[in-house]
Amino acid sequence: MSGREAILGNIRKGLKRSGPLAGTALELCQTRLREHRPNLIPARAQLPHAGQVELFVQMAQEASATVARVTERAAVPAEVARYLADIGFAAEAIVAPDASIAGLDWSAAGVATEARHARNGDRATVAPAFAGIAETGTLMLLAGPQSPTTLNFLPDAHIVVLDAARIVGPYEDAWAMLRSERGEGWMPRVVNWITGPSRSADIEQKLQMGAHGPIRLHIVLIGD
Amino acid sequence: MQITSPRFKQNAHEALGDAALQRALGNLKAGFPGKRAAAVARMPEFEQLRDAARDLKNHILEHLDFYLETFEANVKRRGGHVHWARDAEEARAIVLDICRKAGAKTVTKGKSMITEEIGLNDHLAANGIEPIETDLGEYIIQLRGEHPSHIIAPAIHVNLDQVSDAFHAHHGKYGKTERQTEPRALMNEAREILRDKFIAADVGITGANFCIAETGTTVIVTNEGNGDLTQTLPRVHVAVTSIEKVVPTLEDATLLHRLLSRSATGQEIEVYGTWSSGPRRPEDPDGPAEYHVVLLDNGRSNMLGNEFREMLRCIRCSACMNHCPVYGAIGGHAYGWVYPGPMGSVLTPAFIGVEQAGNLPNASTFCGRCESVCPVRIPLPKLMRHWRAREFEKHLTPQGFRFGLGVWAWLARRPKLYRLATQVATRVLKPLGGKTNRIGSLPLAGGWTAWRDLPAPQGRTFFEQWKDRQQAGGAK
Numbered sequence A: 001m002s003g004r005e006a007i008l009g010n011i012r013k014g015l016k017r018s019g020p021l022a023g024t025a026l027e028l029c030q031t032r033l034r035e036h037r038p039n040l041i042p043a044r045a046q047l048p049h050a051g052q053v054e055l056f057v058q059m060a061q062e063a064s065a066t067v068a069r070v071t072e073r074a075a076v077p078a079e080v081a082r083y084l085a086d087i088g089f090a091a092e093a094i095v096a097p098d099a100s101i102a103g104l105d106w107s108a109a110g111v112a113t114e115a116r117h118a119r120n121g122d123r124a125t126v127a128p129a130f131a132g133i134a135e136t137g138t139l140m141l142l143a144g145p146q147s148p149t150t151l152n153f154l155p156d157a158h159i160v161v162l163d164a165a166r167i168v169g170p171y172e173d174a175w176a177m178l179r180s181e182r183g184e185g186w187m188p189r190v191v192n193w194i195t196g197p198s199r200s201a202d203i204e205q206k207l208q209m210g211a212h213g214p215i216r217l218h219i220v221l222i223g224d
Numbered sequence B: 001m002q003i004t005s006p007r008f009k010q011n012a013h014e015a016l017g018d019a020a021l022q023r024a025l026g027n028l029k030a031g032f033p034g035k036r037a038a039a040v041a042r043m044p045e046f047e048q049l050r051d052a053a054r055d056l057k058n059h060i061l062e063h064l065d066f067y068l069e070t071f072e073a074n075v076k077r078r079g080g081h082v083h084w085a086r087d088a089e090e091a092r093a094i095v096l097d098i099c100r101k102a103g104a105k106t107v108t109k110g111k112s113m114i115t116e117e118i119g120l121n122d123h124l125a126a127n128g129i130e131p132i133e134t135d136l137g138e139y140i141i142q143l144r145g146e147h148p149s150h151i152i153a154p155a156i157h158v159n160l161d162q163v164s165d166a167f168h169a170h171h172g173k174y175g176k177t178e179r180q181t182e183p184r185a186l187m188n189e190a191r192e193i194l195r196d197k198f199i200a201a202d203v204g205i206t207g208a209n210f211c212i213a214e215t216g217t218t219v220i221v222t223n224e225g226n227g228d229l230t231q232t233l234p235r236v237h238v239a240v241t242s243i244e245k246v247v248p249t250l251e252d253a254t255l256l257h258r259l260l261s262r263s264a265t266g267q268e269i270e271v272y273g274t275w276s277s278g279p280r281r282p283e284d285p286d287g288p289a290e291y292h293v294v295l296l297d298n299g300r301s302n303m304l305g306n307e308f309r310e311m312l313r314c315i316r317c318s319a320c321m322n323h324c325p326v327y328g329a330i331g332g333h334a335y336g337w338v339y340p341g342p343m344g345s346v347l348t349p350a351f352i353g354v355e356q357a358g359n360l361p362n363a364s365t366f367c368g369r370c371e372s373v374c375p376v377r378i379p380l381p382k383l384m385r386h387w388r389a390r391e392f393e394k395h396l397t398p399q400g401f402r403f404g405l406g407v408w409a410w411l412a413r414r415p416k417l418y419r420l421a422t423q424v425a426t427r428v429l430k431p432l433g434g435k436t437n438r439i440g441s442l443p444l445a446g447g448w449t450a451w452r453d454l455p456a457p458q459g460r461t462f463f464e465q466w467k468d469r470q471q472a473g474g475a476k
C-alpha cells in the first residue's frame, strides 16, 4: 500500500468512517470551499475608506515602514529620487516591468532605471502593490512577469507604489478583490504580504532590521 | 537527533545550574509574554477569534481526508507535486530523492520544525548534500552543532558572546577574521555570507504553516525574508509539512493568521506572509522550476482516533512555552527532543513513545497558563494528564510514586479519615514555617525544598473553611 492510501486509511479509521466523505457531509464541505466565507472580522478593519487609509499609514509606520504621499502617479519618480537621495543611495533603481511603474517618466526625475527582476547586488527596487490592508499596514503584491518576486527580497531598499483607492480594511477584502478582478480560483504563483522591512531578534532577543530581506521599506501612496 | 528525554530530570537539574542559560531565559521571560499581552489588548475580538479558530480546526480534523485530497488535487492542477510520508524515514527518503534528482550539492533551508522532527539535516549530510540553515537563529545553532531550544526562537538559549564566538570560529574561511561583538555587525556578517549560499543552492527547503485546500497553496510566515530567498532562488522548492496543517480556504488561513503572530511574538502580523501556488510559470522571470510538497503523518493520524486529537489543532505559535514556568526555568533542550514546553510534553510521547518521554507530561505544575494563552484553546493540562494515566497503566511510574499514590487514593476514599489527616498535617506544618511562613526543608520533600520553599499552611483546612462558609451563607 502506498503512503497516501495508508495515511488516508488511518485518518478514516480515526474518524470512524469506512470510506471517503460522502452525502451531506461532503456537500457541506464542498459548499464551504465554494463560498469561502469570511470568518469573524475585527471592528478595527471595518472603517470608512478615509479611516482605512489613515489606519494603513499608521500601522505601516508602526511596523517601521516609511510612507510618502503624492497626489498623482506622475509624481512617483520625483518622490523616489528624493527618497534615494535622502538615504544616501545613488539615483538608480530596478523597476517592475509593469506599465504602471516602468511606464513612468523616470529620466525626467533623474533616476536611472532598468525594468527586470532583481539580482544580487541591486540596491533599490520599485514594485507595484496589488492592495494595501489597513488592519495591519500590510502590502499585498502579486508575483508575475510584471512584478517579479525577487524585487521584494533582494534589494537593501524596497520601494512599493500603492494607490490609496486600493486600500481595504481587512485581509478578506483583498482576497475578494483578487477573486473579482482575476477570476475565481486564479492565484498568482506567489502572493506576498509584506508588513515593514525584514528583521530578526535571534541575537539576544534584540530586534535588528534587515536580516535577509530589505533593510528599508518605503511606501509611496498615491492619492487618497 | 539523539533523544535525551528519558534523562529529563538530570537535564533539568543541569539547566537550573547553567548560568548562561539562565541569563538567556531571562530575556525570554522579559520579552514574549508582555508583548503578547499588549497585542491581545489591542484586539478586542481576540477571545472570539480563539473560539472561531478552535471550531475551524475541529471542523478540519473531522474532515481531514477530504481537505487533504482537495489540497493535493489543486497542487497538481498547478503543476506541483505532493508526496505522502507515513513516517520520518519515508519523509527523509522522499526529500533526499528530490535533491538527488536535482543533482544538489547544497540546499538552503528556511525554518522548519518538521525537518527537525524527521532529522533531515543529518540525513542529507550523511548522503553528501550540505544543508544550510538560513534563519539567523537556526544558522547560529547549526554552527554550534545544536538543535533548536524553542520552536520560533531556536537560539533563545544562546548569549551574544556565544554568537560572537561561533561566527569567529566559522567565518574565517570567508575572510571574516575580526571578532564582531555588536548584534548589528554580527547580523550583517551572516547576511553577507548567507546571500552567497542562497544563490549557490540547488534546492530550497521550507516548512509550511498552512496548506490551503481551495487553491493548493502553501503558506510560510517569517520576519527575516530568508524563507523567501530559500524558496525563490534555487531551481527546486520543497515544502515539508504535516497533514494537520491543511485549511479549507484563504479566509480560513487568514483567521489563523490573525492569531499566530500575536500569540507568538506579540506582533500585529509577521513581516512576510508568503502564499505559494505551484512552480514558476512559462512567462515568469524568477521562481523555482519545480515545486514539491511533502505531507508527513508520523503518528498524527493515530492521534485523530484517540484522546489526543485536540493536540492536532496546534498552530505552533509557542505561546504555551513562553508562558510556562517550567520551560522558563529549564529551557527547551532539557525536554530532550524536538518539541519543548507544554505542547512538547503532549506531542513528544505521541511521537517517540511514552516509555521514552513519560517524564515530560509529569514536568508540569498544572498551573494552566498554557491553556489560558493557547490560540486554539488546546486543553494542554488535560492532555498531559492523559499521558500520566497511560504511563500509570503501563506501570512505567516509579515504585515509590505508585506507593504514594496508593496511600493517597486509600485515604481519599475515606473522607473522615482524610479530613482528620489534613487537620493534623496543617497543625503540624504551620509552626515549621516560622516568621516567614515558608518551610525550607522537610523530610521526604527534599525534591521540592531543594529548589524552593514550601509555603506553610495558613490556619484551617479547605474543608473546615468550606464548612464555615456554608454555615455563614445559610444563616443569611
Ligand code: SF4
Residues within 6 Å of the ligand: B263, B313, B314, B315, B316, B317, B318, B319, B320, B321, B343, B370, B373, B374, B375, B376, B377, B378
Ligand atoms: S499548543 Fe497552543 S499555545 Fe502551544 S504552540 Fe500549539 S497552538 Fe501555540
